[in-house]
Amino acid sequence: MKTNAKYFETNKATWNTKVNVHAKSAMYNMEAFKNGKSSLMAYELDALGDVSGKSLLHLQCHFGQDTLSWSRMGAKCTGVDLSDEGIKLAQHLNDELKLDAEFVCCNVLDTSKFIEDTFDIVFTSYGVIGWLPDLKPWGKMIAERLKKGGTFFMAEFHPIVWMFDYLDGKPIMKYGYMQDAVIYEEYEGTYADQQSEMLSKEYGWNHGLSEVINALTEAGLHVEYLKEFDESPYDVLPDLKKIDSGMYVTKDKLYPLIFTLKATKV
Numbered sequence: 001m002k003t004n005a006k007y008f009e010t011n012k013a014t015w016n017t018k019v020n021v022h023a024k025s026a027m028y029n030m031e032a033f034k035n036g037k038s039s040l041m042a043y044e045l046d047a048l049g050d051v052s053g054k055s056l057l058h059l060q061c062h063f064g065q066d067t068l069s070w071s072r073m074g075a076k077c078t079g080v081d082l083s084d085e086g087i088k089l090a091q092h093l094n095d096e097l098k099l100d101a102e103f104v105c106c107n108v109l110d111t112s113k114f115i116e117d118t119f120d121i122v123f124t125s126y127g128v129i130g131w132l133p134d135l136k137p138w139g140k141m142i143a144e145r146l147k148k149g150g151t152f153f154m155a156e157f158h159p160i161v162w163m164f165d166y167l168d169g170k171p172i173m174k175y176g177y178m179q180d181a182v183i184y185e186e187y188e189g190t191y192a193d194q195q196s197e198m199l200s201k202e203y204g205w206n207h208g209l210s211e212v213i214n215a216l217t218e219a220g221l222h223v224e225y226l227k228e229f230d231e232s233p234y235d236v237l238p239d240l241k242k243i244d245s246g247m248y249v250t251k252d253k254l255y256p257l258i259f260t261l262k263a264t265k266v
Contacts, residue, residue, distance in 0.1 A: 064090025139215030
């Protein structure tokens with residue numbers, strides 16, 4: 001765990017730096033968001049439907065745009081993130097937009113140490129589980145924070161996506177689908193602003209779909225479905241092509257880019 005603490009500290013420092021860069025980026029389009037544009041994508045909107053009056057816990061919320069988008073739809077939201085700069089900006093946005101979300105700064109695996117409430121919905125999305133060395137405590141925490149009959153939903157980049165190294169512009173298959181060893185990357189820029197001069201130093205882990213499902217089912221959740229898609233709502237990989245739906249695809253569509261999973265606490 002001490003080794004992991006070093007990894008988490010490095011990641012936290014990087015995400016603290018990313019917050020300022022991302023908040024100014026076209027991808028996060030802060031002005032449009034403040035003017036009422038939702039940051040949520042079709043996958044999660046279709047899956048969760050009407051959230052009005054429901055309590056929702058958003059794990060790894062960055063600086064809270066999705067959390068606050070759910071809040072605008074009538075959910076009573078709590079967002080959790082490792083980055084204190086992210087949480088600070090999220091709280092500022094919540095106050096500025098006169099919403100009623102709450103935000104907690106902690107490692108997502110420690111959520112139950114900081115939050116005792118249980119929720120109708122636990123939600124997480126896009127580039128989240130790769131920051132976690134082991135999904136079993138993650139699954140256990142999700143079960144702890146869900147009400148009986150409550151819904152867990154995640155939208156995430158497919159594990160195949162993380163088998164490639166993208167740093168030289170062209171994807172090169174380099175990492176294992178079920179790789180236990182930590183992956184370290186150091187590069188200039190960030191997915192939301194590749195021209196930024198910020199230095200990203202990141203430790204991550206690859207998790208196959210069976211690991212995701214087993215972590216949730218062993219914690220007592222019933223998986224309703226797992227879906228895979230050969231398109232992405234974000235243009236965050238090299239050489240993606242935008243299609244009429246607004247989604248992005250690879251030229252040859254040889255492998256999925258996204259998966260979604262919905263589960264219920266039984």
